[in-house]
Amino acid sequence: MNRANFGLIKLVTFETSGVKRLGALLENSIVDLCLADKSIPSDMKSFLSSTSNDKWTKVISVLNNFNNKRIPVENVKLKAPIDNPEKIICIGLNYKEHAIESKMPIPQEPIIFSKFNNSIASQGDDIVLPKDTDQVDYEVELVVVMGKQCKNVSEKEALNYVAGYTIGNDISARDLQLGRNNGGQWLRGKSCDTFAPIGPAIIVNPDIAALTDDIYFNPNSLSIKCTLNGQVVQNSTTKEFIFNVQKVISYLSSYMTLQPGDIIFTGTPSGVGFTRKPAIFLKSGDNIKCEIEELGVLVNNVK
Numbered sequence: 001m002n003r004a005n006f007g008l009i010k011l012v013t014f015e016t017s018g019v020k021r022l023g024a025l026l027e028n029s030i031v032d033l034c035l036a037d038k039s040i041p042s043d044m045k046s047f048l049s050s051t052s053n054d055k056w057t058k059v060i061s062v063l064n065n066f067n068n069k070r071i072p073v074e075n076v077k078l079k080a081p082i083d084n085p086e087k088i089i090c091i092g093l094n095y096k097e098h099a100i101e102s103k104m105p106i107p108q109e110p111i112i113f114s115k116f117n118n119s120i121a122s123q124g125d126d127i128v129l130p131k132d133t134d135q136v137d138y139e140v141e142l143v144v145v146m147g148k149q150c151k152n153v154s155e156k157e158a159l160n161y162v163a164g165y166t167i168g169n170d171i172s173a174r175d176l177q178l179g180r181n182n183g184g185q186w187l188r189g190k191s192c193d194t195f196a197p198i199g200p201a202i203i204v205n206p207d208i209a210a211l212t213d214d215i216y217f218n219p220n221s222l223s224i225k226c227t228l229n230g231q232v233v234q235n236s237t238t239k240e241f242i243f244n245v246q247k248v249i250s251y252l253s254s255y256m257t258l259q260p261g262d263i264i265f266t267g268t269p270s271g272v273g274f275t276r277k278p279a280i281f282l283k284s285g286d287n288i289k290c291e292i293e294e295l296g297v298l299v300n301n302v303k
Contacts, residue, residue, distance in 0.1 A: 008215060008294065009059065009204035011164065013044050015077040022047055024063055025201050029070035036062040036069075044082045044202075045261040048147050048163050056209040078123040081166055081202045082145065087262040088115040088196065090170060091248055092186070094267025095240050101275040110243050110251050113186045115170075115265075119196035126303040127171055128194045129284065136282040136302075139170035139268035140226035140234050140290040142219060143198055144245055147208045150258040158249035161258070164202040165219055167298040168265050169226075169290050171195040174274045174281075197290075197300045198263070220244045223293040224269060229286055236269030 010025040022042050023030040034042040037058050041047045047055065062068055092111035093099040099106045121127065129136055147163025170190065177189025206215050220241060226234035238244075243251070248266060252258060273280035282288075286302040 234271035
């Protein structure tokens, strides 16, 4: 089925009248997918976990039907595209220049840590500063969303298991993450409430959606940028990955089974606050914009 009518599919979770729904973003409006086709689940994880052979065909059919009612984006609340993954996996120091600025060795294999679901925040949500830290930092990242159960896959096969991609901000309390008395653990400084904003949409991997191949999407060649209070503080490209998306997925799947809806933060480029002279740490009233080519802009304020 031709997708030329709408280009890349952008899946969102939105809230209207206190109810969360699965939708597709078309420019400045949203199509309620499960309203248009009641066989489509209303929850992102349920949709991605569905084994229905025609779930993507149904989405394409809905989007090609211009008679379906569209809801203006300003009339709804965009939520985190997925807020209940089984796993949030993060890759540390995945850009050479970031490892250098952090005065840490350049990794020879992916560095893995995690966050918990309590850290997920949505487009427009406040990033809330904990009371016992004054060194909270920003980290724009490409986030991979898994679409199929994945175990022991090769790098060549890896992207076939990806549902799509979104923007993430790996907020990090550096004093809690790197403090002398924390035993070398990163988890406490990474998993505070609201420390993993993601969104606004999942850009669907064209291959997994079984679409025509007139659009090509390469996650390893995207511009990536973070702006703090109007000043660009990070500006790079995913071409600079030490370990590209295929390598990361293959590596992770050799140790753990990745499930539909699992999300993977793929690392941040250089320019983070704690390495600057003087250091820049987030304070109440700050505005952060994380932008990745084709994926849009994720915006949050700090309080």
